[in-house]
Amino acid sequence: MLRRAPRSSVRTSAMTETSNGPTAAPADRRLDLPHPLDEGAAPRFGGTAPVEHLRGVLSACCESSASEVRGRFLILTHMGPDPDALGACEGLRLLLEKGFGHDCVVATHGKVHRAENVALLETLELDLADYESTDVSGFCGVLLVDTQPAFRHTVVPAAPAVVAVFDHHRSPQSDAGAREIPHEDVRVDLGATSSILFEYLRDAGVALDERTASALFCGIRYDTADLSRNASPLDEEAYIETFKLGDRPRIAAIDNPPLSRSYYRHVAQALTTARQHGPLIIALLGRVENPEHVAEMADFFLRMKGCSWVVAGGAFEESYVLSLRTDYSFGKAYPLIERVLGDEGSFGGHGHIAGGRIPMEDPGQSAIGSIERRLLKNALAVISASSEDGAEAPDGRRLDE
Ligand SMILES: [Mn+2]
Incomplete structure (x- = not known):
């Protein structure tokens, strides 16, 4: 029997940022890398299941938008996306399209350099737009994965608004006065953002296709070093289920990518x-x-x-x-x-x-x-x-x- 993730692991946006301890850098010097396991997260979304809360937020966003952009969402992540960022993008794409019936575009910013990350993009033939050449006015809302708007290595447009965030990094201290995000699911006790999206897909009853399962699996694999670090019960469940449904020859190829002469x-x-x-x-x-x-x-x-x-x-x-x-x-x-x-x-x-x-x-x-x-x-x-x-x-x- 696979264990289910505790629902109580969702962090509230109202929680104050605790210090990282005596070694913490001033907020303006920190890059935004994952932090170790953090206990004490509180439930949120007023007891509503996260996926249902998200469904409601996106519906409300559609209702308040002009008809030309209604139901069209833009999915973004941090610059130089890693496998967890890309896996979470693909998971969210499937959720929006198959779970909620919306249209979406995943756009990335900055070049992908690392061989494993390039291999993931190419082997799974991910359909990613270039943020710089994307007309953001064609969308009614932005959703952000594996990062948060205040993080420095992240570019979000002034409009449309960020309506949802999915992340497992500690929020920066400097985001105290930041815009309120209608659906903010930040769980610092998880090893991978891809695991969060796995949970939404599971709870929405959306079947995983091979490509999405493979992308989610790679995200969890590399962010948790095959469950050897920061792995929660949800990460374990997501890792095992996505591996079962993934394309194993392609997953293996991504792990042993061709290396450049350089x-x-x-x-x-x-x-x-x-x-x-x-x-x-x-x-x-x-x-x-x-x-x-x-x-x-x-x-x-x-x-x-x-x-x-x-x-x-x-x-x-x-x-x-x-x-x-x-x-x-x-x-x-x-x-x-x-x-x-x-x-x-x-x-x-x-x-x-x-x-x-x-x-x-x-x-x-x-x-x-x-x-x-x-x-x-x-x-x-x-x-x-x-x-x-x-x-x-x-x-x-x-x-x-
Ligand atoms: Mn991550």
């Missing part, structure tokens, strides 16, 4: 650039052709025996992008990246993963070099501070020595 160039460059200082591997790559390579190299090096944390960085367009990974024996990623960045840029993270970004006005070689020197100095200071006798961090060793 990926291998970056591996070669990272192998010669990276240095090991005791438990730390630091790989500051200068300019990179694809910002996702920074995170990929951080994942790649963390697997080395004797490595407890990795700092990888690279300059892309007008930003210096930073990825940090830790295996926990050295501490949590969020306070570590805060110390590595010093006072610069913005960052976010949870558990063993963190990311940061430093804007660069002049993205020339000398600016990149000075950012990398500061990051290295800060990272080595963390090692010295954490060593028992306060000894200096060991000299960097090349990985081929």
